[in-house]
């Protein structure tokens with residue numbers, strides 16, 4: 247059942263009390279984000295901000311949302327993936343800390359686990375549609391779908407119409423065109439008016455950041471953006487240590503297959519791939535890496551992994567994980583050549599890394615649901631493979647994503663970025679920016695006490711010897727951590 251009121255749609259409001267308990271536990275595990283909330287609550291720097299969020303609706307995101315509200319913002323929220331919502335977190339956000347399922351007083355949230363693609367884009371549009379304003383004046387994005395919808399809306403309004411949905415080269419884009427054809431007919435000029443109010447977007451993840459740089463390069467970016475992903479305390483922590491924790495969580499909850507002793511292939515050895523390889527090796531798997539980049543390939547080799555091509559190992563490995571942020575990594579012919587009951591999953595942002603569409607067109611293929619987000623695909627010759635979350639990011643589809651402590655780093659950066667862009671808009675002409683290193687180091691400092699870290703104090707003569715201020719920043723902008 248979904249609770250629909252004037253202003254939210256979630257799976258089950260009665261889960262709110264459970265969600266609230268887990269939010270309270272998460273707050274203790276998110277010291278950086280809670281410290282930022284305390285530091286800025288009195289000043290309410292986000293008063294007047296209308297933030298549309300498109301980011302996995304989890305317990306950790308609930309703490310982010312309630313931090314933005316504590317800093318004065320009005321917020322509307324949708325998830326950025328059809329499987330990643332934790333329904334009890336969404337219910338708790340909709341009900342709010344002071345509300346009840348009978349009298350919800352929380353944030354308008356439009357998200358539930360297991361949305362159809364059509365529902366997903368409806369939720370995104372609801373999060374962008376404000377009852378008493380032309381739209382948001384800030385976007386907090388993860389992967390760039392909310393930013394994409396706004397840009398396509400403006401583009402088609404400028405062109406006078408949206409393309410015919412039948413011209414779309416995939417189902418998802420067809421749904422976007424159907425939505426925009428409807429909105430252009432019902433509310434002409436909606437998206438242009440909406441975009442004119444937006445001061446900027448803060449982007450969470452690698453793939454969303456890639457989209458922003460592409461739009462800026464093409465001259466189509468409509469408003470400034472802060473690339474939160476490339477804060478060191480985001481990508482070198484969430485992408486790496488977060489996936490190290492949540493990859494095997496997803497595989498275990500989905501399949502309960504013993505990982506020890508098995509051969510696991512990790513496609514991509516970037517921040518996410520590094521965490522995934524370590525995660526699987528930690529369970530006793532023999533990990534093989536595939537890479538296109540000689541530097542990352544050399545890193546993998548130096549870290550003790552075999553580095554070869556997918557084609558070399560597709561018939562002998564047991565587990566295949568894609569982490570590239572690229573498309574068409576594991577193709578139908580690869581899956582057909584895999585061992586009986588090989589496990590295939592993706593932890594990259596979008597579901598285009600594994601060719602599910604190609605798999606489903608193979609002659610004689612049969613798809614069987616073992617349980618939600620776990621499917622067995624039987625080939626004509628009778629052997630099968632197990633595909634997780636239909637190729638969507640399995641750590642959130644089959645488990646609960648990264649733990650709170652690492653998301654505290656990411657979301658402290660998100661909150662700082664929202665404040666920066668909302669309150670200093672005039673300092674940010676259209677473009678893509680990263681946060682200054684001092685703020686990155688500040689986020690790291692906020693997480694040290696909880697781990698019992700005792701920092702060494704740099705003495706003035708040492709500071710001058712290495713040419714850095716005693717209080718930092720301690721590294722050059724081009725330093726690689």
Ligand SMILES: NC(=O)c1ccc[n+]([C@@H]2O[C@H](COP(=O)([O-])OP(=O)(O)OC[C@H]3O[C@@H](n4cnc5c(N)ncnc54)[C@H](O)[C@@H]3O)[C@@H](O)[C@H]2O)c1
Pocket residue numbers: 451452453454481484485488489513514515516517518519536537538539542569570571572575593594595596639640641642647648
């Ligand atoms: N699921 C999650 O919780 C989570 C968390 C963070 C990031 N992400 C997503 O994971 C993806 C990867 O993020 P990242 O920060 O590691 O990016 P990255 O750019 O650091 O790493 C990707 C790596 O894949 C390699 N690669 C590209 N094409 C390849 C191919 N055809 N074969 C083999 N390797 C290839 C690249 O050389 C690169 O080293 C992105 O989509 C990002 O948005 C997901």
Ligand SMILES: Nc1ncnc2c1ncn2CC[C@H](O)C(=O)O
Pocket residue numbers: 301302303304305306307388450451452484488595642646647648649653656
């Ligand atoms: N627990 C989580 N809550 C919200 N988002 C999560 C969680 N775990 C992973 N992610 C994905 C966001 C991540 O920063 C990314 O870059 O994709």
